[in-house]
Amino acid sequence: MTEDKKTDNVTDxxxxxxxxxxxxxxxxxxxxxxxxxxxxxxxxxxxPEIAELEAKIEEMDSRYLRLxxxxxxxxxxxxxxxxxxxxxxxxxxxxxxxxxLDNFERAIQIEPDTEQTKSLLQGMDMVHKGLLDALKKEGxxxxxxxxxxxxxxxxxxxxxxxxxxxxSNVIVEELQKGYMLKDxxxxxxxxxxxx
Amino acid sequence: MTEDKKTDNVTDxxxxxxxxxxxxxxxxxxxxxxxxxxxxxxxxxxxPEIAELEAKIEEMDSRYLRLxxxxxxxxxxxxxxxxxxxxxxxxxxxxxxxxxLDNFERAIQIEPDTEQTKSLLQGMDMVHKGLLDALKKEGxxxxxxxxxxxxxxxxxxxxxxxxxxxxSNVIVEELQKGYMLKDxxxxxxxxxxxx
Numbered sequence: 001m002t003e004d005k006k007t008d009n010v011t012d013x014x015x016x017x018x019x020x021x022x023x024x025x026x027x028x029x030x031x032x033x034x035x036x037x038x039x040x041x042x043x044x045x046x047x048p049e050i051a052e053l054e055a056k057i058e059e060m061d062s063r064y065l066r067l068x069x070x071x072x073x074x075x076x077x078x079x080x081x082x083x084x085x086x087x088x089x090x091x092x093x094x095x096x097x098x099x100x101l102d103n104f105e106r107a108i109q110i111e112p113d114t115e116q117t118k119s120l121l122q123g124m125d126m127v128h129k130g131l132l133d134a135l136k137k138e139g140x141x142x143x144x145x146x147x148x149x150x151x152x153x154x155x156x157x158x159x160x161x162x163x164x165x166x167x168s169n170v171i172v173e174e175l176q177k178g179y180m181l182k183d184x185x186x187x188x189x190x191x192x193x194x195x
Numbered sequence: 196m197t198e199d200k201k202t203d204n205v206t207d208x209x210x211x212x213x214x215x216x217x218x219x220x221x222x223x224x225x226x227x228x229x230x231x232x233x234x235x236x237x238x239x240x241x242x243p244e245i246a247e248l249e250a251k252i253e254e255m256d257s258r259y260l261r262l263x264x265x266x267x268x269x270x271x272x273x274x275x276x277x278x279x280x281x282x283x284x285x286x287x288x289x290x291x292x293x294x295x296l297d298n299f300e301r302a303i304q305i306e307p308d309t310e311q312t313k314s315l316l317q318g319m320d321m322v323h324k325g326l327l328d329a330l331k332k333e334g335x336x337x338x339x340x341x342x343x344x345x346x347x348x349x350x351x352x353x354x355x356x357x358x359x360x361x362x363s364n365v366i367v368e369e370l371q372k373g374y375m376l377k378d379x380x381x382x383x384x385x386x387x388x389x390x
Binding site: 050054060061064067071074075078082085090094097099100103108112113114121126130131135 | 303305
């Protein structure tokens with residue numbers, strides 16, 4: 001940088017000045033030493049203002065770099081926030097839908113005694129499947145339970161039983177279906193666990 | 196600003212210099228005129244570097260202000276994007292659910308001939324209402340159609356009829372239900388319009 005070069009010159013000349021004081025009567029008649037004196041004196045006088053300006057430039061430079069760093073951080077945060085908002089956008093609606101889905105599944109657990117009921121049930125099975133497909137498209141899926149090992153992160157134990165036909169700590173029955181939204185638990189499965 | 200004051204002094208001294216050249220042999224013996232010469236010479240020599248530094252400071256200042264303006268704009272955009280993402284977050288899941296909802300409504304349009312079918316239909320009506328309530332909570336609502344004036348923004352005319360019992364340009368029949376998501380048309384209602 002030109003600033004640095006200049007500063008070096010200056011410090012040099014400053015030493016020269018200390019070497020031979022410039023206002024001694026004897027000197028001024030002598031060409032060379034006078035020009036030398038003029039130059040060093042000039043640099044010496046101008047130095048404080050130049051130094052001040054160079055300091056200001058340095059301070060403005062670091063202020064600019066700080067602002068740029070803040071800008072980059074803010075952009076990165078905004079991007080991450082938006083990604084999370086997109087990833088879990090279905091959470092609110094899906095959560096509200098779960099109760100209707102529970103009722104739906106309860107209502108179709110019947111043995112049809114007529115053809116009409118049977119065909120209505122078949123239609124409802126298709127509708128139910130359609131709802132689950134729509135949820136799955138947004139990353140919402142039922143949590144597996146019966147026959148799986150109990151996992152406190154996704155299963156909620158509401159009863160304990162002793163059942164020889166199951167291993168210990170395995171889920172014997174599901175009392176309410178649980179759902180995941182991608183890597184999030186939308187609702188844990190309420191289960192009966194074998195001791 | 197101190198810079199301005201300084202610049203004035205300098206231009207003055209520059210004139211002085213032109214008035215009396217400082218390296219004339221005659222002068223150097225004379226104290227006063229020599230000091231004067233030294234000062235004006237000094238200012239004259241230092242001026243180019245000082246001007247350069249001051250120009251750089253000005254340029255850095257406007258560069259900082261430009262970056263700050265970009266920063267503010269980027270923050271405002273990010274906020275608006277996030278607000279829109281939140282407002283319409285249910286759009287994707289709701290859109291996927293519409294077909295299942297159509298099938299649901301078609302399937303329950305039957306006349307029950309047994310008590311079992313009747314009670315199953317009642318259960319399904321409740322489930323259907325629960326689904327619509329969940330959608331409504333997220334701002335998704337059916338578009339009114341039959342008996343309303345045709346509105347190309349929310350209604351899609353698939354047939355025209357002539358029916359004395361309706362006014363002109365009024366919707367006579369709804370062939371597929373439409374839905375709004377807040378101020379957005381999720382799906383227009385497909386309708387039969389009176390000429």
